[in-house]
Amino acid sequence: MGSEYTAAPDAESGTSRGDRADDLTTPEEDIRLGICSNCSNLETCSYRTLGQAVWYCEEYSLAPLPALIPDTLLPPFGIKRFPGKGEAAGRKRPELEADDIDAILQRQGTGTGWLIAVLEEIQSAAGYLPEKALRMVSEKTGRPMVDLYGIATFYRYFSLKPRGRHTISVCQGTACHVRGAPALVDEFKRQLNVKPGETTADGAITLETVNCLGACALGPIVVGGDRYFSRVEAIKVRDILKKVRNESRTKDIEGDPRFFPIAVRCPLCSRSLMDPGLLIDGHPSVRLTAAYGEDRQTIRFSSLYGSGAVEYEREIPVDAETVLSCPYCAGTLEGESSCPECGNSMAPLHVEGGGLVQICTRRGCKGHTLDLTLDYF
Amino acid sequence: MINLKINGLNVSVEKGTTLLEASRFLGFPIPTLCHVDGLSPYGACRVCTVEIMENSKSRLVTSCTYPATEGLQVRTASSRVISARKMILELLLASCPQSKKIQDLASAYGVRRQRFRQEYEDCILCGLCVRMCEEQMMAKAIGFRGRGEGRSIGTPYDRKSEVCRTCGGCMYVCPACQLRCTFNQAENPICGACENLSPPCLEKDNYDDMMCSMSPCLACEIKQYEPLKGEK
Ligand code: SF4
Ligand code: FES
Ligand code: FES
Numbered sequence: 001m002g003s004e005y006t007a008a009p010d011a012e013s014g015t016s017r018g019d020r021a022d023d024l025t026t027p028e029e030d031i032r033l034g035i036c037s038n039c040s041n042l043e044t045c046s047y048r049t050l051g052q053a054v055w056y057c058e059e060y061s062l063a064p065l066p067a068l069i070p071d072t073l074l075p076p077f078g079i080k081r082f083p084g085k086g087e088a089a090g091r092k093r094p095e096l097e098a099d100d101i102d103a104i105l106q107r108q109g110t111g112t113g114w115l116i117a118v119l120e121e122i123q124s125a126a127g128y129l130p131e132k133a134l135r136m137v138s139e140k141t142g143r144p145m146v147d148l149y150g151i152a153t154f155y156r157y158f159s160l161k162p163r164g165r166h167t168i169s170v171c172q173g174t175a176c177h178v179r180g181a182p183a184l185v186d187e188f189k190r191q192l193n194v195k196p197g198e199t200t201a202d203g204a205i206t207l208e209t210v211n212c213l214g215a216c217a218l219g220p221i222v223v224g225g226d227r228y229f230s231r232v233e234a235i236k237v238r239d240i241l242k243k244v245r246n247e248s249r250t251k252d253i254e255g256d257p258r259f260f261p262i263a264v265r266c267p268l269c270s271r272s273l274m275d276p277g278l279l280i281d282g283h284p285s286v287r288l289t290a291a292y293g294e295d296r297q298t299i300r301f302s303s304l305y306g307s308g309a310v311e312y313e314r315e316i317p318v319d320a321e322t323v324l325s326c327p328y329c330a331g332t333l334e335g336e337s338s339c340p341e342c343g344n345s346m347a348p349l350h351v352e353g354g355g356l357v358q359i360c361t362r363r364g365c366k367g368h369t370l371d372l373t374l375d376y377f
Numbered sequence: 378m379i380n381l382k383i384n385g386l387n388v389s390v391e392k393g394t395t396l397l398e399a400s401r402f403l404g405f406p407i408p409t410l411c412h413v414d415g416l417s418p419y420g421a422c423r424v425c426t427v428e429i430m431e432n433s434k435s436r437l438v439t440s441c442t443y444p445a446t447e448g449l450q451v452r453t454a455s456s457r458v459i460s461a462r463k464m465i466l467e468l469l470l471a472s473c474p475q476s477k478k479i480q481d482l483a484s485a486y487g488v489r490r491q492r493f494r495q496e497y498e499d500c501i502l503c504g505l506c507v508r509m510c511e512e513q514m515m516a517k518a519i520g521f522r523g524r525g526e527g528r529s530i531g532t533p534y535d536r537k538s539e540v541c542r543t544c545g546g547c548m549y550v551c552p553a554c555q556l557r558c559t560f561n562q563a564e565n566p567i568c569g570a571c572e573n574l575s576p577p578c579l580e581k582d583n584y585d586d587m588m589c590s591m592s593p594c595l596a597c598e599i600k601q602y603e604p605l606k607g608e609k
Binding site: 131134144145146147148149150153154155 | 518533538
């Protein structure tokens with residue numbers, strides 16, 4: 001079980017753990033102590049003495065994470081949940097062993113429609129359908145291999161070859177075709193140096209063609225990662241690749257303990273500013289209203305602390321100072337501190353669970369601070 | 378028992394009988410490619426098309442899969458059926474011009490021209506071999522793979538199957554495996570019925586080192602079918 005959770009090797013943790021070895025007898029006891037916020041180990045908690053608020057401390061890094069803690073509150077201790085279904089977890093996918101297949105079969109049962117569900121689960125765990133896994137399913141269920149192979153090759157969703165972390169699908173439907181989609185495929189082929197259906201050597205991008213994505217009026221359509229690009233011309237291909245590769249970076253920082261998601265509220269009306277409807281960096285974005293001169297627009301920040309990604313509706317000149325306000329109570333977000341990077345004023349936001357995050361209001365500046373000593377629970 | 382009318386003749390058949398079986402019972406010939414007695418019907422090749430009357434509308438269906446229903450009116454050789462069959466055969470001929478079975482049928486139906494580009498496929502995806510392997514040989518070594526244009530028949534991963542006993546049943550039933558006679562024009566898939574020889578068949582010896590498909594002699598059959606068109 002333990003190996004499912006990765007604990008980042010941390011030099012400092014070694015000492016604190018060693019010091020407290022006598023207090024804690026077994027790991028099971030650790031777990032019983034509960035999460036730090038109401039941990040009974042108040043006297044010895046090294047994080048508390050640092051005056052730092054934590055939701056979950058290193059001592060528990062090998063224990064299963066209680067479901068109680070939402071993903072967004074996992075602190076930067078290198079603790080990761082086991083990559084669940086659908087999550088593009090790490091580069092290394094776990095090898096599926098006989099036990100895993102057994103578990104999957106158990107879960108999906110063998111009633112009607114089980115086969116596709118089983119294959120789906122295998123694919124999301126391994127990223128593709130390994131031959132070994134198919135053979136195991138065939139052996140365990142008595143379903144002939146041709147059937148499995150037939151299904152695996154029939155549905156486009158299934159892949160018998162390992163796939164890249166991202167898929168670029170170029171529509172080749174009729175409407176897109178007449179608007180020059182074939183030239184797009186050629187351009188993608190040239191720039192990625194792969195044929196449709198293949199994956200780039202670095203395992204980042206799989207190129208695919210599809211037959212209509214249902215957005216013909218906006219064609220030619222290209223889907224890169226989770227995004228749709230409409231009216232694509234060959235000249236935009238480079239841009240799309242850049243964006244998709246950027247997303248790749250997002251996926252990379254996901255495992256990096258220096259980036260972690262936070263959830264924020266308006267300090268004035270206490271309403272949550274999180275917008276799960278629009279993901280940035282794969283996490284719900286933070287929605288705010290930004291005023292620049294006469295113009296007011298909704299802007300969205302990445303809720304990954306450290307990412308600094310922002311999306312604007314309309315362009316705001318770089319270096320322009322904006323006034324940020326809450327989209328619900330319309331109260332202006334003003335604070336006393338100034339940005340550590342450029343000295344401009346910063347907008348304060350309350351961190352769910354306690355703490356204060358401040359973001360620089362100057363367009364283009366990624367300065368922001370996080371202070372968890374305040375308002376602790 | 379179910380009563381239906383085939384080409385104007387009344388016939389009673391058991392429930393579950395297909396139109397193909399009922400027509401054959403009455404002696405009406407219906408050509409088939411993907412039907413073999415003892416294998417489940419599949420309806421892939423469409424050459425067994427017949428016309429049925431349903432709610433005073435006529436419609437083409439594949440007789441090998443269509444079950445007989447009470448009061449159904451069936452025509453097995455109406456002009457609509459014949460022209461549909463000819464078109465189907467022309468298309469099949471375009472995809473598999475090397476098949477003797479298809480060529481024989483095509484010439485029997487008087488297909489005299491080839492308007493489609495020849496694909497030189499070696500399979501018409503009729504699924505006979507798959508059904509043979511599964512239903513008669515209980516092996517399931519081969520199956521359909523892929524979809525659409527990329528659909529093909531074969532073993533998983535194109536490797537020799539562990540369950541195949543090399544019985545050869547798949548080749549035995551295959552309508553595309555037996556190669557046709559190419560006469561002296563290998564490129565032309567249309568049976569020349571040895572150039573409609575006159576007098577027929579006498580010069581056949583000239584080609585005696587070639588495999589001729591004229592057994593039974595198709596040149597005669599061509600003549601047989603010619604008046605059918607005028608018949609209406
Ligand atoms: S190989 Fe022959 S029997 Fe099998 S599907 Fe193709 S044509 Fe039919
Ligand atoms: S044809 Fe491309 S979206 Fe429909
Ligand atoms: S024999 Fe009926 S469709 Fe082929």
